[in-house]
Amino acid sequence: xxxxxxxxxxxxxxxxxxxLPAVPALFDDGGGxxxxxTLLLDNTLIPVHDQSLTRPSKNYRRSVTIxxxxxxxxxxxxxGRAWPGNRNDIIVAKATVNLPAGVTTLTDxxxxxxxxxxxxxxxxxxxxxxxxxxxxxxxEHILARMKDWQMLRQCRRRGNNINHAARAxxxxxxPNYGRYL
Numbered sequence: 638x639x640x641x642x643x644x645x646x647x648x649x650x651x652x653x654x655x656x657l658p659a660v661p662a663l664f665d666d667g668g669g670x671x672x673x674x675t676l677l678l679d680n681t682l683i684p685v686h687d688q689s690l691t692r693p694s695k696n697y698r699r700s701v702t703i704x705x706x707x708x709x710x711x712x713x714x715x716x717g718r719a720w721p722g723n724r725n726d727i728i729v730a731k732a733t734v735n736l737p738a739g740v741t742t743l744t745d746x747x748x749x750x751x752x753x754x755x756x757x758x759x760x761x762x763x764x765x766x767x768x769x770x771x772x773x774x775x776x777e778h779i780l781a782r783m784k785d786w787q788m789l790r791q792c793r794r795r796g797n798n799i800n801h802a803a804r805a806x807x808x809x810x811x812p813n814y815g816r817y818l
Contacts, residue, residue, distance in 0.1 A: 672739040676714065677776035678754065679745065680704045680729065681784065682722050685792040685799055694722035702726075703803050704734050706742075707779050709772060713807040719799045727751060743773050783810050 682700040685691055691699040700722030706715035717733035726747035736742050736753040744754040757773070758765040784790055786809075788802045 674740050675709050675772070676736070676740050676742045677707050677709065677744075677773060677779075678704065678730065678734065678736075678742050678748065679773075679776040679780060680717075680726050681780040683719070683784070683789050683792060683799065683803070685794075687792075687795045687799070689796070690719060690721065690799065692721040692723045701799055702729055703799075704730055705776065705780060705783070705807070706734060706736075707776055709775060711775055711779055711812060713779065713811050716800075716803050716807045719803065743769060745773065779810065783807065 680702045682694070682702055684698075684700045686699070688699055690701055694700055701719035702722050702724060703719050704715075704717035704726075705713060706717075707713045715734065717729065720729045720733070726745075727750060730748055730751055734751075736751070738753075740753075742754050744751065744756060746756060748754045749756060755769075757769045760766050783803075783806050786806045788794075789806055792799050792802060794802055
C-alpha cells in the first residue's frame with residue numbers, strides 16, 4: 638500500500654491502524670435479514686498472534702473462532718465476536734448469534750440444540766441431504782473468500798482488533814459494498 642501511494646511503510650501502517658476501527662461501522666450488522674429469507678450459519682478459525690484471546694486448539698496452535706451469518710446470495714448479514722478457538726460451535730453460537738424470527742437458517746451438524754437452526758437431513762434421504770449440502774456450500778465459499786485477506790490469514794493485531802478486522806473484511810466481501818464508497 639505504501640508503494641501505491643508513494644509514502645513510507647510506517648505512514649501506511651499508521652493510516653491503517655487509525656482507520657481500521659472506523660470501517661466496521663459501515664457494516665450494517667443484522668439489518669439485512671428479510672422475513673422468509675434463507676440464511677446460512679457457520680464458523681471459521683482464524684490464527685492470531687495475540688495469546689490473550691486464544692487457547693490451544695487442535696487445528697491451529699493459537700486461534701479464535703468467528704461466526705458468520707450470510708444470505709444465500711452471499712451477502713454477509715452478521716459477524717459474531719471472536720471467541721477462543723477451542724470452543725464448540727454451539728457454545729459460541731448461543732452466546733454471539735441471535736437468529737432472526739421468520740427466517741430459515743441452515744447450519745451443519747454442530748448446531749444441534751440451537752433454536753431456529755435447520756440441521757441437515759439424514760444421509761438416508763439423499764435428495765434433501767444433497768440439496769442442503771449444495772446450499773450450505775455457499776457459506777464455505779464466503780468464509781474462504783474472507784480468509785483470502787491477509788488481515789485474517791495472519792492476524793497480528795492485538796486485543797479487540799480481530800473483531801474490527803473481521804467486520805471490515807465482511808464489509809469488503811459483501812457484493813453491494815460499493816454503495817458506501
